[in-house]
Amino acid sequence: MIGHELGGRYEILEQIGGGGMALVYKAHDVLLNRHVAVKVLRQQFVNDEEFIRRFRREAQSAASLSHPNVVSIYDVGQEDETHYIVMEYVEGHNLNEIILERAPLQAQEAVHIALQICDALEHAHHNQIIHRDIKPHNILIGKNNRVKVTDFGIARAVTSSTITQTGSVVGSVHYFSPEHAKGVNAGEKSDLYSLGIVLYQMLTGRLPFLGESPISVALKHLQENFEEPRKVNPHIPQSLENVILRSMRKNPDERYASAEEMIEDLDSCLLPERMHEDKLEFADDAEVTRVMPAIRPGMETAAVPTSTMKTDMMQTRHGEQPLESREPRQSEKPAKKKWVKPVVTIGVTLLIIALLLVGFFYLVNKLDTEEVEVPYVVNEIQERAEAMLEESGLQVARPVTYEENPDVEPGIVLRQSKEGMRVKVGSIIELVVSSGPDMELMENFVDQSYESARASLIALGVDGERITMDEVFSEEVEAGIVVSQSLTAGEEFNPAEVTVSFEVSKGPQPFDMPSLIGKSQSEAVNEIRQKGLVINTDTGITSKPSYKPQGEVLEQFPYNPGDSVTRGAEVTLSVSSGLPEDALEYTFNIPISPTEVNGTSEIRIEFSDARGDNQDFGKRRINSMQNFPVKLVLDPRTEALVSVYRDEIFIRTYHVTYDAARSGTAVAEPIESNPPPVVEPPPVEEPPPVEETPPVIGTPEDPPPAVEENGDGEDGDQDEQ
The missing domain is CATH 3.30.10.20 (Trypsin Inhibitor V; Chain A)
Incomplete structure (x- = not known):
């Protein structure tokens, strides 16, 4: 079927589900370019003409439903022997998967889902459509939390020849109503019974009736009582349990009259004033087997069955003696003695006189009893109030009445009877004592989402501003989930005053x-x-x-x-993955000699090619000319550079191009040793030149200028300069 195109329009993509009568596929509507769900009738039903006729009629009826909580029917068709229904594709999960994953659900979430299912049923019943197969598998929850009910109108097409098939039952016997299990015509109240079971399963995580075979389960629907939801999950409010108890009554007359009535009850069951209402009580079903009392002497006539009495009467009419008359007569008892009756009469008279005397003296005693003022004990502690009353000679009525009061501490007297009166000593005084505010038990919210925990506490009356959270990193707990809570599970708290803090995971630490x-x-x-x-x-x-x-x-x-x-x-x-196809690997050989002939030098080479810059070829010590093969990888768009250092002195850099390496013309010139130094003779020193005496200018008669020895004169200074 996968890959097939039904009706020239619906391309089957994958199978997404299946039941007793049909398989469900995800398909693509090529005409409207959208995903749809296609339900294809199983092949074993295609030859049942009555089934096909009802299948088409009920599918068309279901298509007439238009409601946000009902899966829309788009098309009904047939191709050869394949009968199919095209419907809305809901991306998400069915309710059965959600129950298996995290049941029991919170009361608010379960009521939210049940309300939408009930709303869909109310719309269907208004259009004379009975679902007859309400179960979690047929409830789809979309990603927007919208509930969608599917499979309308199909279960009603089952005939006597298709009730069962090999190894399975069409529909699910765990959700059958008693009238459905009997095989009688099931109506609107049958859907409400099934919805009650779905609500029971959401809140407890289990089914109300289990058995080894479908027949045994069906019999339990007819004969046995289920375990009450609050015994399985004590956190269920009594008002919500009452909804389940009423919807799952075996007698249809005791269930909700309509889906609309059930919606009204669901809509208000979590209000604070209803959550602690009294448990619903019902009269015993007429069909429940009763234990008859044993027959005792003197009850033979009353206990004789009607059929036996009729038989005896018929026998008498035909001239026969009844069974008792045919038994031998016993001998008559002897006559009573004549003195017994007067003795009894006198005894009774004396007893009456004695009782009258006792009553008279008691009345006189009461009339003469001392009177006392009733002490005022309102606002006193209970023990102190009782002591005050007993000291005055009064008695406290038992048991003491307790009343919830959020404004008065527990144990304080709220009201008393006969306040401000004088009464007889020994009179009984009734007290009404405060039990404090209405206390609640803290749930275990660990491993639940913070939003869910917060909503649950607000529903109990806790102010949202007194619910705080502290985000912590956690390697094990996903973000948004409660790690710990300030009040332990089972601890009592006053919703009007309590402050609750949570540690909430914000995921692993970054x-x-x-x-x-x-x-x-x-x-x-x-x-x-x-x-x-x-x-x-x-x-x-x-x-x-x-x-x-x-x-x-x-x-x-x-x-x-x-x-x-x-x-x-x-x-x-x-x-x-390695070098590109146009990369060229080339070995560039460089012959290098030591600095001096027969000397030793350290050679270091660095190179840059397509793999990176300043790559180290390594160091090597040589004492004669040696060849250094440098392996290069060349890119057509760049050139390689090879730099040679001898004794840490830069010698030269070679440029190796891609084309030269490819043609083999990239050849390195050898680096020779330095030539030995030329020894030159030392230079000959020449004698210093002889200074000539300057000619004397002037006449012979003029004497030479006088020179002062101490150099203090002006001429001396100039000579020094």
């Missing part, structure tokens, strides 16, 4: 994303696992060509190094 780029694939995967991260199941680890070594991580996403992540986050890696 940390900085490590850098995985440049690491090998195995190193990156190990670090991801150590950090509590996971490899993305869809994209996983991708690879692409690069000039990095094969298996080296090139990219990481969606989290870059330093981004904030939490445990469980999914990471995708991109690793190198």
Whole structure:
């Protein structure tokens, strides 16, 4: 069926469910470009003409329903021997899955779901459509929490030849009403009985009737009582239990008269004034087997069955003696003695006189009893009030009446009888004592959502402003779930005064994303696992060509190094698959000699190519010319650079281009040793030049200028300068 196109319009995509009579598929409506649900009748029913006729009629009736809580019917058709119904596709879960996952549900959530189901039934019943198969499997909960009831009108098409099939029963016997189990015509109240079972299962997590076979379960619907919901789950309000008790009565006359009446009860059952109402009581069913009392002497006539009495009368009319007359007569008792009757008469008369005397003296005693003033004990502690009354010679009525009062502490007297009066000593005084406010028991909200816990407390009367939360990191608990609560489960509290605080998980604590780029694939995967991260199941680890070594991580996403992540986050890696197709691997040979002939030198080479810059080739000590093969990876768009250092002194840099390497013309010139230094003779020192005496200017008669020895004169200063 998958891949088939029904009616030239509905392309079957996948099977999403199935029941006793039909299979349900998800399909694509190619005409309106939307997803729909297609219910296809099982092949074993296609030859039953009566079933086919009713199937079509009821499917058309269901299609006439238009309600937000009813799955819409779009189309009904037949292709060859395939009969199908096209209906609205609801994305979400059915109620049975939700019950299995987290039942028992909170009272508010269960009532919210039941109200929508009941609203759908009210609309259907108004249109003379009886569902007859209300069960959690037929209740769909969409992602917007909208409840949708499906399978309207199909169960009604079952004939006597299709009630059962191999290994299963059409419909579910666990949700049958008693009249359904009897096989009589089931009406609107049968749907309400089934809804009561669904509500019971939501609140308790179990079914009311279980058995080893469908027949045994059906008999329990007819004959046995179910365990009351509050005995299974004490947190269910009494008002809500009353809804279940009434909807699941075996006598249809004792159930709700209509879905509308049940809606009204559901709508108000969680109001504060109703939550503690009295439990509903019903008269015993007429069909319940009763234990008859044993027949005792003197009761033979009353206990004789009517049929036996009629038989004896008929026998008498025909001249026969009744059974008693045919038995032998016993001998008559002897006559009583004549003195017995006067003795009895006298005894009774004396007893009456004695009683009259006792009553007279008692009355006189009461009339003469001392009177006392009734003390005022209102607002006193109960023990003190009772002591005050007893000291005055009065008695306290038992049991003492207790009354809830949020304004008065427990144990304080609220009211008293005969206040401000004088009464006889020994009179009884009635007290009404405060039991304090209406206390509630704290539920266990751990592992529930904070919003659900808050809603439950508000429904009990707790002010929302006195419900607080403190968010904490948790590795085990998902965000929004309660980790702990200030009041322990089962502890009593006053909703009008209590303050409740919750610790709520905000998920795992975030940390900085490590850098995985440049690491090998195995190193990156190990670090991801150590950090509590996971490899993305869809994209996983991708690879692409690069000039990095094969298996080296090139990219990481969606989290870059330093981004904030939490445990469980999914990471995708991109690793190198090796060199691109146009990459060229080339060995560049460089012959190098030591600095001096027959000397020793340390050679260091660095190179830059398509794989990266300033890569270290390594160091080597040589004492003669040696060849250094440098393996390069060349990119057509760049060139490689090879730098040579001898004894940590830069010698030269070679430029190796892609084209030269490809043609084989990239050849390194050898680096020779430095030539030995030339020894030159020391220079000959020449004698210093002889200074010539300057000619004397002037006449011979003029004497030479005088020079002062101490140099203090003006001429001396100039000579020094």
